[in-house]
Amino acid sequence: MSKKLRVATTSLAGCFGCHMSFLDIDERLFPLLDLVEFDRSPLTDIKHCGPCDIGLIEGGICNAENVHVLREFRKNCKILIAIGSCAITGGLPAQRNHLDLGSCLTEVYLTEPGLAHGHIPNDPELPLPLDKVHPLHEVVKVDYFIPGCPPSGDAIWKFLTDLIAGKTPELGHGLIKYD
Amino acid sequence: MSEMTFTLDGENVPFEPGQTVMQAALAAGHYVPHLCYHPEFKPHGSCKLCTVKINGRTAASCTMPAEAGLQVESNIEELNALRRTLVQMLFAEGNHFCPSCEKSGNCNLQALGYDLEVHTAGFRHLYPDRPVDASHPDILLDFNRCVLCELCVRASSEVDGKNIFALSGRGINKHLIVNSKSGLLVDTDIALTDKAMQVCPVGAILRKRVGFSQPIGERRYDQRPISAQALDDAPRQADASGNCAACEGTP
The missing domain is CATH 3.30.70.20 (Alpha-Beta Plaits)
Structure with missing residues (x-):
């Protein structure tokens, strides 16, 4: 058979729910593995992305490290897919977007009752948070979007198999979801 | 007297004087996407999702009076693309966090x-x-x-x-x-x-x-899409023989 497609996946400002949903394709993982092999992904623990055919990204952009990872994926992946509400609109983390980041951090780490002697984390290892949470397409070009929080395993399966078969991916009623 | 009709996407739609294009379309079992229209209320005409092309010109079907011989286009890619844009704008304008x-x-x-x-x-x-x-x-x-x-x-x-x-x-x-x-x-x-x-x-x-x-899985639009269900809410008319082809489940 022809060469397997290389697929990379990652979670940025997400909850790994989309990855869990991806695993919900269950035993269909085996036929999928006949068609693809994984590069950087929580499933392989490969830390950096090499040249790939498809990149799947869940989660939006909430800090500087997210931007670096996203650019690494865009540089290496022929097709980049935003998977889930957070990647497409910012999702639930974007609920902080109408608030001031400084006052968010102050309330969470300093003034909230029960946090005596707390301080705002300032370890240089920690990536700096961005002022607002952004969807992926505001930073790089995104080729496809699979909505859902998370999209169902069936939706992910349908989308990927359509794409791998060279068809325009379609979801249709029951598979397209925003929740 | 012969029945008054207009065409909607090539199909004949009967109407009664005073009905709007939307009312006649829904009564005849044809779905036209809409958001601010509700069959029990006077049309508001603000969301523009029900925009159709009438004799080549765009108009809100919920406020446009039906007239004999109108040629109405609704389910065409040009209009559905505009409707998608309107839905995206509504989502962008507010805070619509569906998961919560x-x-x-x-x-x-x-x-x-x-x-x-x-x-x-x-x-x-x-x-x-x-x-x-x-x-x-x-x-x-x-x-x-x-x-x-x-x-x-x-x-x-x-x-x-x-x-x-x-x-x-x-x-x-x-x-x-x-x-x-x-x-x-x-x-x-x-x-x-x-x-x-x-x-x-x-x-x-x-x-x-x-x-x-x-x-x-049991919520309203988990079951069937809005295009199938919007018709359930609209008042229907049976034809002279009492048959209503579009009315599911009516005797």
């Missing part, structure tokens, strides 16, 4: 997004700062999700006779207001049984303590 919304699964805006296959944000979301009004013991008013359809305004004034809601401001500053001295819902005489409680197409006016009571 009690109306999810029963929401007309969301269901329209599904039916029109809106996969993308389309626009940079504005993330406006709109505090909720949780003052009333039984009702939550979440301005973040309001799409300014005026259905609650119409229901409260025309059916309930209470005039509790109104829209204020212009353009991007337009917003829903509550008619009480404090501006809070608790200081109105709104009741759970009011029509205004039943018509919100999104999750702006919610009854407290019943959220998420329907499991995922």
Whole structure:
């Protein structure tokens, strides 16, 4: 058979729910593995992305490290897919977007009752948070979007198999979801 | 007298004098996407999702009187693309976080997004700062999700006779207001049984303590798309012989 497609996946400002949903394709993982092999992904623990055919990204952009990872994926992946509400609109983390980041951090780490002697984390290892949470397409070009929080395993399966078969991916009623 | 008809996407649609294009289309079992239109209320014509092409010109089908011989186009890619854009703009303008919304699964805006296959944000979301009004013991008013359809305004004034809601401001500053001295819902005489409680197409006016009571999979638009269900709400007419081809389940 022809060469397997290389697929990379990652979670940025997400909850790994989309990855869990991806695993919900269950035993269909085996036929999928006949068609693809994984590069950087929580499933392989490969830390950096090499040249790939498809990149799947869940989660939006909430800090500087997210931007670096996203650019690494865009540089290496022929097709980049935003998977889930957070990647497409910012999702639930974007609920902080109408608030001031400084006052968010102050309330969470300093003034909230029960946090005596707390301080705002300032370890240089920690990536700096961005002022607002952004969807992926505001930073790089995104080729496809699979909505859902998370999209169902069936939706992910349908989308990927359509794409791998060279068809325009379609979801249709029951598979397209925003929740 | 021969029946008066217009054509909708090439099919003949009968109508009675005084009906709008939307009313006649729904009565005949033809779905035209809509959000601010509700069969029980006078059309508002503001959401523009029901825009159709009539003899080549665009018009809101909910306000356009039906006339014999009109050639109406609705389910064409040109219009569906515009409708997708309108849905994206409505999502961008408010704070519509479906995963944490009690109306999810029963929401007309969301269901329209599904039916029109809106996969993308389309626009940079504005993330406006709109505090909720949780003052009333039984009702939550979440301005973040309001799409300014005026259905609650119409229901409260025309059916309930209470005039509790109104829209204020212009353009991007337009917003829903509550008619009480404090501006809070608790200081109105709104009741759970009011029509205004039943018509919100999104999750702006919610009854407290019943959220998420329907499991995922059993909510209204989990079952069938809005294009199939909108017809259920519309008044139907049987033909002279009493048959109604479009009316599912009627004898």
